[in-house]
Amino acid sequence: LATPMFADLAGDAQVSFEFFPPKTEKMEETLWESVQTLAPLGPRFVSVTYGAGGTTRERTHATVARIAKETAIPAAAHLTCVEATRAEIDAVANDYWDAGVRHIVALRGDPPTTGAKYATHPGGYENAADLVAGLRKLHPFEISVAAYPECHPDSPDSGHDLDNLKRKMDAGATRAITQFFHEADTFFRFRDAAAAAGIDAEIVPGIMPVMNFASVKRMSAMCNTAVPAWMGHLFEGLDDHPAARQLVAATIAAELSRRLYAGGVRNFHFYTLNRAELSYAICHLLGIRAKPALQEKAA
Numbered sequence: 001l002a003t004p005m006f007a008d009l010a011g012d013a014q015v016s017f018e019f020f021p022p023k024t025e026k027m028e029e030t031l032w033e034s035v036q037t038l039a040p041l042g043p044r045f046v047s048v049t050y051g052a053g054g055t056t057r058e059r060t061h062a063t064v065a066r067i068a069k070e071t072a073i074p075a076a077a078h079l080t081c082v083e084a085t086r087a088e089i090d091a092v093a094n095d096y097w098d099a100g101v102r103h104i105v106a107l108r109g110d111p112p113t114t115g116a117k118y119a120t121h122p123g124g125y126e127n128a129a130d131l132v133a134g135l136r137k138l139h140p141f142e143i144s145v146a147a148y149p150e151c152h153p154d155s156p157d158s159g160h161d162l163d164n165l166k167r168k169m170d171a172g173a174t175r176a177i178t179q180f181f182h183e184a185d186t187f188f189r190f191r192d193a194a195a196a197a198g199i200d201a202e203i204v205p206g207i208m209p210v211m212n213f214a215s216v217k218r219m220s221a222m223c224n225t226a227v228p229a230w231m232g233h234l235f236e237g238l239d240d241h242p243a244a245r246q247l248v249a250a251t252i253a254a255e256l257s258r259r260l261y262a263g264g265v266r267n268f269h270f271y272t273l274n275r276a277e278l279s280y281a282i283c284h285l286l287g288i289r290a291k292p293a294l295q296e297k298a299a
């Protein structure tokens, strides 16, 4: 409490941003406005998700390729093992390599039917670790993988989940990006457990700026992410007050980021949901400022 708010931030934080591929022209416009707003902050990379069951294969590719072509930011493509053979996935990865994309976020993915048990596609990659090993054989990609501070719902326990993360790292992943979480201590406990399990690669916290509390509660339940009572209390009565809600959302995400920074975190990954404002504000509070040269390029 002795340090004034955000005064201890030295401007040495680095960020990355995650987007999803747009479905309509309007969504495409929103995405590009967001990319142009966030690009001058000089993110380490931006990544584009891959829809369930490979449904966005073309759109993910088009979005990543456009970012790679039109901005100075390294673009990463998410890729999953769902509903595809190894040969099909390898072909997608080869297309990325040929388009100049050097970073893949390698994931197992979820079953196409919500709630169903995951089954490996005949002739497909078995899981994310298997996909990482496959990608490594193809090209010297930079590879990020997923990590779960509160344990993946399919995992019997956190020890099993950490073993799985270690397998992904040993297969050749560069870093892990975490599922979103709401308490800084959740991340710190996980970081310590990962270190104790011999995982020394970078673990980047995934920050989800919560705008719509009801939908975040739904998503959190699906991902095994605990929603603290204080969060419900902070969003109480704000359903019809979008502007106030946005300020509260920014405060919560900024406070989480500040605590993470105070605990030694310097790299942050933002789930932007294709909206720039909240992520931009939090980056600003973290001491990150637009770089004039990148601003000109974005314009």
Ligand code: FAD
Pocket (backbone or CB within 6 Å): 048, 049, 050, 051, 052, 053, 078, 079, 080, 105, 106, 107, 108, 109, 110, 127, 128, 129, 145, 146, 147, 152, 153, 154, 155, 156, 160, 161, 164, 168, 177, 178, 179, 180, 206
């Ligand atoms: P894995 O690491 O392969 O494992 C998932 C679980 O299965 C773990 O609990 C593990 O312990 C268990 N498991 C794996 N292999 C075995 C084995 N051989 N035996 C026993 N248990 C095993 N989904 C998308 O569809 N598209 C995206 O773009 C996307 N992006 C994401 C980005 C991030 C940063 C994160 C955190 C998640 C993302 N997801 C995405 C969600 C992800 O696909 C799901 O969480 C999925 O259920 C697990 O994927 P994974 O790569 O973590 O799987």
